[in-house]
Amino acid sequence: MSSPGDAGVFDLSLLGWTDSLAADLPAGSVPGRIAQVHRGAAEVITAEGRRQARYSAKVRRAAAADPVMLPCVGDWAAVRLVVPEGRYELDGVLPRRTAFVRGGVSRDVRGGLSGDGQGQVLAANVDVVFVAEPSMHGTDLADLGRVERLVTLAWESGARPVVLVTKADMLTLGLHDLIKDVEGVVPGVPVHAVSSLRGQGVEIVRDYLGTSATAVVLGTSGAGKSTLVNALAGREAMETQQVRAGDGRGRHTTVHRELIPLPGGGLIIDTPGIRRVGLYEIGDGVERVFADVEDLARLCRFDDCAHNGEPGCAVLEALQSGALPERRYESWRKLQREAAWMARRTDARLRSEEQRKWKTIHKEMRKSGRNRP
Ligand SMILES: Nc1nc2c(ncn2[C@@H]2O[C@H](COP(=O)(O)OP(=O)(O)OP(=O)(O)O)[C@@H](O)[C@H]2O)c(=O)[nH]1
Numbered sequence: 001m002s003s004p005g006d007a008g009v010f011d012l013s014l015l016g017w018t019d020s021l022a023a024d025l026p027a028g029s030v031p032g033r034i035a036q037v038h039r040g041a042a043e044v045i046t047a048e049g050r051r052q053a054r055y056s057a058k059v060r061r062a063a064a065a066d067p068v069m070l071p072c073v074g075d076w077a078a079v080r081l082v083v084p085e086g087r088y089e090l091d092g093v094l095p096r097r098t099a100f101v102r103g104g105v106s107r108d109v110r111g112g113l114s115g116d117g118q119g120q121v122l123a124a125n126v127d128v129v130f131v132a133e134p135s136m137h138g139t140d141l142a143d144l145g146r147v148e149r150l151v152t153l154a155w156e157s158g159a160r161p162v163v164l165v166t167k168a169d170m171l172t173l174g175l176h177d178l179i180k181d182v183e184g185v186v187p188g189v190p191v192h193a194v195s196s197l198r199g200q201g202v203e204i205v206r207d208y209l210g211t212s213a214t215a216v217v218l219g220t221s222g223a224g225k226s227t228l229v230n231a232l233a234g235r236e237a238m239e240t241q242q243v244r245a246g247d248g249r250g251r252h253t254t255v256h257r258e259l260i261p262l263p264g265g266g267l268i269i270d271t272p273g274i275r276r277v278g279l280y281e282i283g284d285g286v287e288r289v290f291a292d293v294e295d296l297a298r299l300c301r302f303d304d305c306a307h308n309g310e311p312g313c314a315v316l317e318a319l320q321s322g323a324l325p326e327r328r329y330e331s332w333r334k335l336q337r338e339a340a341w342m343a344r345r346t347d348a349r350l351r352s353e354e355q356r357k358w359k360t361i362h363k364e365m366r367k368s369g370r371n372r373p
Protein backbone atom coordinates (compact mmCIF):
# COMPACT_ATOMS: atom_id res chain seq x y z
CA MET A 1 0.00 0.00 0.00
CA SER A 2 1.38 3.40 -0.85
CA SER A 3 0.95 5.98 1.82
CA PRO A 4 0.85 9.75 1.47
CA GLY A 5 4.39 11.02 1.34
CA ASP A 6 5.95 7.97 -0.27
CA ALA A 7 7.07 8.28 -3.84
CA GLY A 8 4.46 6.77 -6.11
CA VAL A 9 0.89 7.55 -6.92
CA PHE A 10 -1.62 7.80 -4.14
CA ASP A 11 -5.06 9.09 -3.40
CA LEU A 12 -5.14 12.84 -2.70
CA SER A 13 -8.55 12.53 -1.06
CA LEU A 14 -6.72 10.93 1.89
CA LEU A 15 -5.06 14.31 2.32
CA GLY A 16 -8.39 16.13 2.30
CA TRP A 17 -8.60 17.00 -1.41
CA THR A 18 -12.19 17.68 -2.49
CA ASP A 19 -14.11 18.56 -5.65
CA SER A 20 -14.76 22.06 -4.40
CA LEU A 21 -11.01 22.61 -3.99
CA ALA A 22 -10.50 21.19 -7.47
CA ALA A 23 -12.84 23.86 -8.84
CA ASP A 24 -10.44 26.52 -7.55
CA LEU A 25 -7.31 24.97 -9.04
CA PRO A 26 -5.98 27.01 -11.95
CA ALA A 27 -5.49 25.19 -15.25
CA GLY A 28 -1.95 24.01 -15.86
CA SER A 29 -1.14 23.28 -12.23
CA VAL A 30 -1.46 20.28 -9.93
CA PRO A 31 -2.56 20.34 -6.30
CA GLY A 32 -0.14 19.85 -3.42
CA ARG A 33 -0.73 19.99 0.31
CA ILE A 34 1.94 21.96 2.15
CA ALA A 35 3.64 19.75 4.70
CA GLN A 36 6.38 22.13 5.77
CA VAL A 37 7.50 25.62 4.88
CA HIS A 38 11.04 26.88 4.48
CA ARG A 39 12.32 30.27 3.41
CA GLY A 40 11.01 30.92 -0.08
CA ALA A 41 9.93 27.33 -0.65
CA ALA A 42 7.65 24.64 0.72
CA GLU A 43 7.58 20.88 0.87
CA VAL A 44 4.34 19.82 -0.78
CA ILE A 45 2.70 16.42 -1.00
CA THR A 46 1.35 15.83 -4.49
CA ALA A 47 -0.17 12.76 -6.10
CA GLU A 48 3.34 11.88 -7.27
CA GLY A 49 4.95 12.21 -3.85
CA ARG A 50 6.80 14.88 -1.90
CA ARG A 51 8.29 17.79 -3.80
CA GLN A 52 10.21 20.93 -2.93
CA ALA A 53 8.46 23.84 -4.59
CA ARG A 54 9.91 27.34 -4.75
CA TYR A 55 7.54 30.28 -4.43
CA SER A 56 6.77 32.03 -7.70
CA ALA A 57 7.37 35.76 -8.02
CA LYS A 58 3.64 36.32 -7.66
CA VAL A 59 3.48 34.43 -4.35
CA ARG A 60 6.56 36.27 -3.05
CA ARG A 61 5.09 39.65 -3.98
CA ALA A 62 1.78 38.88 -2.28
CA ALA A 63 3.54 37.66 0.88
CA ALA A 64 5.78 40.72 1.01
CA ALA A 65 2.71 42.93 0.92
CA ASP A 66 0.97 40.96 3.66
CA PRO A 67 2.38 38.09 5.70
CA VAL A 68 -1.10 36.53 5.88
CA MET A 69 -0.57 35.61 2.24
CA LEU A 70 2.52 33.51 2.99
CA PRO A 71 1.91 29.83 2.26
CA CYS A 72 1.62 27.87 5.48
CA VAL A 73 1.36 24.30 6.74
CA GLY A 74 -1.97 22.77 5.74
CA ASP A 75 -2.51 25.04 2.74
CA TRP A 76 -3.48 23.56 -0.58
CA ALA A 77 -1.13 24.95 -3.20
CA ALA A 78 -1.19 25.19 -6.96
CA VAL A 79 2.10 23.65 -8.10
CA ARG A 80 3.58 23.86 -11.58
CA LEU A 81 6.51 22.09 -13.17
CA VAL A 82 8.73 24.72 -14.75
CA VAL A 83 9.56 22.79 -17.88
CA PRO A 84 12.99 23.92 -19.06
CA GLU A 85 14.45 23.93 -15.54
CA GLY A 86 12.65 20.83 -14.34
CA ARG A 87 11.90 22.35 -10.95
CA TYR A 88 8.60 22.80 -9.16
CA GLU A 89 7.09 26.18 -8.47
CA LEU A 90 4.39 27.05 -5.96
CA ASP A 91 2.25 29.51 -7.82
CA GLY A 92 -0.63 30.14 -5.47
CA VAL A 93 -2.55 29.09 -2.40
CA LEU A 94 -6.15 27.92 -2.71
CA PRO A 95 -8.75 29.63 -0.46
CA ARG A 96 -8.44 28.54 3.17
CA ARG A 97 -11.42 26.97 4.88
CA THR A 98 -10.08 27.59 8.36
CA ALA A 99 -6.98 29.32 9.69
CA PHE A 100 -5.02 29.75 12.88
CA VAL A 101 -3.68 33.25 12.84
CA ARG A 102 -1.18 34.91 15.08
CA GLY A 103 -1.95 38.58 15.12
CA GLY A 104 1.63 39.75 15.62
CA VAL A 105 0.88 39.58 19.28
CA SER A 106 3.19 38.63 22.07
CA ARG A 107 1.85 37.75 25.43
CA ASP A 108 3.74 38.06 28.68
CA VAL A 109 3.27 35.56 31.45
CA ARG A 110 0.51 37.59 33.03
CA GLY A 111 -1.51 37.66 29.86
CA GLY A 112 -0.62 41.19 28.82
CA LEU A 113 -0.73 41.92 25.11
CA SER A 114 1.51 43.89 22.85
CA GLY A 115 2.36 43.83 19.19
CA ASP A 116 1.75 45.34 15.82
CA GLY A 117 -1.41 43.49 14.94
CA GLN A 118 0.02 42.08 11.73
CA GLY A 119 -1.41 38.69 11.02
CA GLN A 120 0.53 35.51 10.38
CA VAL A 121 -1.15 32.24 9.53
CA LEU A 122 0.18 29.33 11.56
CA ALA A 123 -1.90 26.49 10.13
CA ALA A 124 -4.66 26.28 7.53
CA ASN A 125 -7.53 23.98 6.60
CA VAL A 126 -7.78 22.38 10.01
CA ASP A 127 -10.96 20.41 10.74
CA VAL A 128 -10.44 19.31 14.32
CA VAL A 129 -8.53 20.98 17.13
CA PHE A 130 -7.41 18.69 19.91
CA VAL A 131 -6.86 20.72 23.05
CA ALA A 132 -4.43 18.68 25.12
CA GLU A 133 -4.53 19.46 28.82
CA PRO A 134 -2.52 17.17 31.12
CA SER A 135 -4.43 15.65 34.02
CA MET A 136 -1.36 16.48 36.09
CA HIS A 137 1.20 19.09 35.12
CA GLY A 138 4.08 18.90 37.54
CA THR A 139 2.24 19.01 40.81
CA ASP A 140 -0.77 20.89 39.43
CA LEU A 141 -4.08 19.48 38.33
CA ALA A 142 -5.44 20.31 34.88
CA ASP A 143 -5.88 24.07 34.40
CA LEU A 144 -9.51 24.85 33.55
CA GLY A 145 -8.70 28.43 32.52
CA ARG A 146 -6.20 27.17 29.98
CA VAL A 147 -8.81 24.79 28.57
CA GLU A 148 -11.31 27.64 28.25
CA ARG A 149 -8.77 29.81 26.48
CA LEU A 150 -7.64 27.15 23.99
CA VAL A 151 -11.16 26.01 23.20
CA THR A 152 -12.12 29.64 22.54
CA LEU A 153 -9.17 29.92 20.19
CA ALA A 154 -10.16 26.66 18.51
CA TRP A 155 -13.71 27.88 17.84
CA GLU A 156 -12.36 31.11 16.40
CA SER A 157 -10.19 29.27 13.91
CA GLY A 158 -13.31 27.77 12.36
CA ALA A 159 -12.39 24.22 13.33
CA ARG A 160 -14.15 21.89 15.76
CA PRO A 161 -12.63 21.57 19.24
CA VAL A 162 -12.20 18.32 21.17
CA VAL A 163 -10.60 18.35 24.62
CA LEU A 164 -8.19 15.58 25.56
CA VAL A 165 -7.21 15.19 29.19
CA THR A 166 -3.76 13.78 28.51
CA LYS A 167 -1.45 11.75 30.76
CA ALA A 168 -4.62 10.27 32.23
CA ASP A 169 -2.53 7.48 33.80
CA MET A 170 -1.04 10.03 36.21
CA LEU A 171 -4.34 10.52 37.97
CA THR A 172 -6.18 7.37 38.85
CA LEU A 173 -8.19 8.71 41.74
CA GLY A 174 -10.27 11.71 40.77
CA LEU A 175 -9.93 11.35 36.99
CA HIS A 176 -13.67 10.95 36.62
CA ASP A 177 -14.35 14.14 38.61
CA LEU A 178 -11.73 16.03 36.64
CA ILE A 179 -13.34 15.02 33.33
CA LYS A 180 -16.68 16.24 34.72
CA ASP A 181 -15.09 19.57 35.72
CA VAL A 182 -13.56 20.00 32.27
CA GLU A 183 -16.86 19.15 30.59
CA GLY A 184 -18.47 21.79 32.76
CA VAL A 185 -16.28 24.62 31.44
CA VAL A 186 -16.61 23.81 27.72
CA PRO A 187 -20.30 23.18 27.08
CA GLY A 188 -21.00 21.13 23.98
CA VAL A 189 -17.39 20.10 23.47
CA PRO A 190 -16.45 16.40 23.76
CA VAL A 191 -13.89 15.60 26.47
CA HIS A 192 -11.86 12.39 26.53
CA ALA A 193 -9.22 10.92 28.80
CA VAL A 194 -6.08 9.86 26.96
CA SER A 195 -2.89 8.14 27.97
CA SER A 196 -0.57 7.89 25.00
CA LEU A 197 1.85 5.94 27.18
CA ARG A 198 -0.71 3.21 27.84
CA GLY A 199 -2.52 3.55 24.52
CA GLN A 200 -5.71 4.50 26.36
CA GLY A 201 -8.11 6.68 24.35
CA VAL A 202 -5.81 6.90 21.32
CA GLU A 203 -8.31 5.05 19.11
CA ILE A 204 -11.03 7.56 20.06
CA VAL A 205 -8.73 10.37 18.98
CA ARG A 206 -7.97 8.50 15.76
CA ASP A 207 -11.68 8.16 14.98
CA TYR A 208 -12.14 11.93 14.85
CA LEU A 209 -9.85 12.03 11.83
CA GLY A 210 -11.75 9.53 9.71
CA THR A 211 -9.98 9.02 6.40
CA SER A 212 -9.27 12.60 5.44
CA ALA A 213 -9.65 15.15 8.25
CA THR A 214 -6.83 17.40 9.42
CA ALA A 215 -6.21 18.05 13.10
CA VAL A 216 -3.90 20.20 15.16
CA VAL A 217 -2.93 19.56 18.76
CA LEU A 218 -2.76 22.61 20.99
CA GLY A 219 -1.56 22.55 24.54
CA THR A 220 0.98 23.79 27.00
CA SER A 221 4.57 22.60 26.84
CA GLY A 222 4.81 19.12 28.29
CA ALA A 223 1.12 18.33 27.72
CA GLY A 224 2.15 15.25 25.76
CA LYS A 225 1.32 16.56 22.28
CA SER A 226 4.29 15.01 20.49
CA THR A 227 3.84 11.72 22.33
CA LEU A 228 0.22 11.63 21.16
CA VAL A 229 1.18 12.46 17.58
CA ASN A 230 3.70 9.62 17.64
CA ALA A 231 1.10 7.23 19.02
CA LEU A 232 -1.26 8.19 16.19
CA ALA A 233 1.43 8.04 13.52
CA GLY A 234 2.66 4.71 14.86
CA ARG A 235 6.23 5.97 14.69
CA GLU A 236 8.56 8.63 16.01
CA ALA A 237 7.20 11.41 13.83
CA MET A 238 7.98 14.03 16.44
CA GLU A 239 10.76 14.38 18.97
CA THR A 240 9.37 14.26 22.47
CA GLN A 241 10.81 15.99 25.52
CA GLN A 242 12.45 12.76 26.71
CA VAL A 243 14.23 12.31 23.41
CA ARG A 244 15.30 15.93 23.39
CA ALA A 245 16.51 15.79 26.97
CA GLY A 246 19.06 13.18 25.94
CA ASP A 247 20.54 15.09 23.03
CA GLY A 248 22.56 17.49 25.18
CA ARG A 249 20.57 20.50 24.10
CA GLY A 250 18.38 20.17 27.13
CA ARG A 251 14.66 20.48 27.27
CA HIS A 252 13.07 22.75 24.72
CA THR A 253 9.79 22.93 22.96
CA THR A 254 8.81 21.74 19.52
CA VAL A 255 9.93 24.48 17.16
CA HIS A 256 8.75 23.51 13.72
CA ARG A 257 5.32 22.85 12.34
CA GLU A 258 4.76 19.82 10.23
CA LEU A 259 1.82 18.16 8.55
CA ILE A 260 2.00 14.44 9.21
CA PRO A 261 -0.10 12.03 7.12
CA LEU A 262 -1.38 9.19 9.30
CA PRO A 263 -1.59 5.56 8.24
CA GLY A 264 -5.10 4.96 6.89
CA GLY A 265 -5.75 8.63 6.07
CA GLY A 266 -6.17 11.85 7.96
CA LEU A 267 -3.43 14.25 8.96
CA ILE A 268 -2.13 15.90 12.04
CA ILE A 269 -0.21 19.14 12.53
CA ASP A 270 2.04 19.36 15.54
CA THR A 271 2.26 22.95 16.68
CA PRO A 272 5.01 24.65 18.64
CA GLY A 273 4.23 26.36 21.95
CA ILE A 274 0.95 28.17 21.60
CA ARG A 275 1.65 30.80 24.22
CA ARG A 276 2.07 33.46 21.59
CA VAL A 277 -1.10 32.62 19.74
CA GLY A 278 -3.79 35.18 20.40
CA LEU A 279 -7.47 35.34 19.74
CA TYR A 280 -7.54 36.76 16.28
CA GLU A 281 -11.02 37.03 14.94
CA ILE A 282 -13.72 38.41 17.09
CA GLY A 283 -15.71 35.33 16.30
CA ASP A 284 -18.10 33.66 18.63
CA GLY A 285 -15.50 31.61 20.50
CA VAL A 286 -16.00 33.38 23.81
CA GLU A 287 -19.77 33.15 23.58
CA ARG A 288 -19.61 29.46 22.83
CA VAL A 289 -17.27 28.51 25.64
CA PHE A 290 -19.07 30.75 28.13
CA ALA A 291 -22.61 30.08 26.93
CA ASP A 292 -23.83 29.74 30.55
CA VAL A 293 -22.38 33.12 31.56
CA GLU A 294 -23.66 34.76 28.38
CA ASP A 295 -27.12 33.40 29.21
CA LEU A 296 -26.89 35.02 32.64
CA ALA A 297 -25.76 38.31 31.10
CA ARG A 298 -28.91 38.39 28.99
CA LEU A 299 -30.92 38.43 32.22
CA CYS A 300 -29.28 41.62 33.50
CA ARG A 301 -31.69 44.53 33.94
CA PHE A 302 -29.75 46.79 31.55
CA ASP A 303 -28.95 45.69 28.00
CA ASP A 304 -25.57 47.40 28.16
CA CYS A 305 -24.77 46.07 31.65
CA ALA A 306 -21.00 46.01 32.18
CA HIS A 307 -21.45 43.60 35.13
CA ASN A 308 -19.56 46.07 37.23
CA GLY A 309 -21.93 46.74 40.09
CA GLU A 310 -24.99 47.86 38.12
CA PRO A 311 -28.32 47.16 39.85
CA GLY A 312 -30.10 44.04 38.67
CA CYS A 313 -26.92 42.45 37.32
CA ALA A 314 -27.61 38.72 36.98
CA VAL A 315 -23.94 37.90 36.52
CA LEU A 316 -22.86 39.48 39.80
CA GLU A 317 -25.81 37.89 41.57
CA ALA A 318 -24.72 34.46 40.36
CA LEU A 319 -21.20 35.27 41.47
CA GLN A 320 -22.38 36.23 44.95
CA SER A 321 -24.62 33.19 45.32
CA GLY A 322 -21.76 30.96 44.22
CA ALA A 323 -23.69 29.68 41.21
CA LEU A 324 -20.98 31.17 39.00
CA PRO A 325 -17.47 30.33 40.23
CA GLU A 326 -15.15 33.31 40.65
CA ARG A 327 -12.51 31.56 38.52
CA ARG A 328 -14.84 31.17 35.57
CA TYR A 329 -16.08 34.75 35.86
CA GLU A 330 -12.52 36.10 35.79
CA SER A 331 -11.64 33.85 32.88
CA TRP A 332 -14.67 35.11 30.93
CA ARG A 333 -13.78 38.77 31.54
CA LYS A 334 -10.17 38.23 30.55
CA LEU A 335 -10.99 36.48 27.26
CA GLN A 336 -13.64 39.08 26.44
CA ARG A 337 -11.09 41.85 26.92
CA GLU A 338 -8.57 40.00 24.82
CA ALA A 339 -10.98 39.38 21.97
CA ALA A 340 -12.15 42.97 22.04
CA TRP A 341 -8.57 44.21 22.00
CA MET A 342 -7.68 42.13 18.96
CA ALA A 343 -10.89 43.07 17.23
CA ARG A 344 -10.22 46.76 17.60
CA ARG A 345 -6.66 46.42 16.40
CA THR A 346 -6.76 44.25 13.36
CA ASP A 347 -9.81 42.38 12.59
CA ALA A 348 -11.96 44.49 10.35
CA ARG A 349 -9.03 45.78 8.36
CA LEU A 350 -7.27 42.47 7.86
CA ARG A 351 -10.38 40.53 7.09
CA SER A 352 -11.64 42.84 4.40
CA GLU A 353 -8.19 43.24 2.89
CA GLU A 354 -7.62 39.54 2.84
CA GLN A 355 -10.92 38.82 1.16
CA ARG A 356 -10.23 41.42 -1.48
CA LYS A 357 -6.75 40.02 -2.15
CA TRP A 358 -7.99 36.45 -2.47
CA LYS A 359 -10.52 37.55 -5.01
CA THR A 360 -8.03 39.31 -7.25
CA ILE A 361 -5.43 36.58 -6.89
CA HIS A 362 -7.82 33.84 -7.87
CA LYS A 363 -9.13 35.84 -10.77
CA GLU A 364 -5.54 36.27 -11.94
CA MET A 365 -4.72 32.62 -11.40
CA ARG A 366 -7.66 31.47 -13.45
CA LYS A 367 -6.90 33.95 -16.19
CA SER A 368 -3.24 33.05 -16.46
CA GLY A 369 -4.12 29.35 -16.33
CA ARG A 370 -6.54 29.65 -19.21
CA ASN A 371 -4.24 31.74 -21.37
CA ARG A 372 -1.35 29.34 -21.05
CA PRO A 373 -0.96 27.13 -24.13
N1 LIG B 1 2.69 9.45 32.34
C1 LIG B 1 2.57 9.90 31.10
N2 LIG B 1 3.53 10.68 30.59
C2 LIG B 1 3.39 11.14 29.32
C3 LIG B 1 2.26 10.79 28.53
N3 LIG B 1 2.39 11.40 27.35
C4 LIG B 1 3.55 12.10 27.39
N4 LIG B 1 4.16 11.94 28.57
C5 LIG B 1 5.47 12.51 28.98
O1 LIG B 1 5.36 13.90 29.12
C6 LIG B 1 6.56 14.55 28.69
C7 LIG B 1 6.23 15.60 27.65
O2 LIG B 1 5.70 14.96 26.49
P1 LIG B 1 5.79 15.62 25.04
O3 LIG B 1 5.00 14.74 24.16
O4 LIG B 1 7.19 15.90 24.64
O5 LIG B 1 5.05 16.99 25.32
P2 LIG B 1 4.72 18.19 24.29
O6 LIG B 1 3.35 18.63 24.61
O7 LIG B 1 4.97 17.74 22.89
O8 LIG B 1 5.76 19.28 24.73
P3 LIG B 1 6.34 20.54 23.89
O9 LIG B 1 6.96 19.99 22.64
O10 LIG B 1 7.33 21.14 24.84
O11 LIG B 1 5.20 21.47 23.61
C8 LIG B 1 7.47 13.44 28.16
O12 LIG B 1 8.39 13.11 29.18
C9 LIG B 1 6.52 12.29 27.90
O13 LIG B 1 7.12 11.03 28.01
C10 LIG B 1 1.27 9.93 29.11
O14 LIG B 1 0.24 9.55 28.50
N5 LIG B 1 1.47 9.52 30.39
Ligand SMILES: [Zn+2]
Nearest residue numbers: 300305307313
Ligand atom coordinates in the same frame (compact mmCIF):
# COMPACT_ATOMS: atom_id res chain seq x y z
ZN1 LIG C 1 -24.73 42.44 34.41
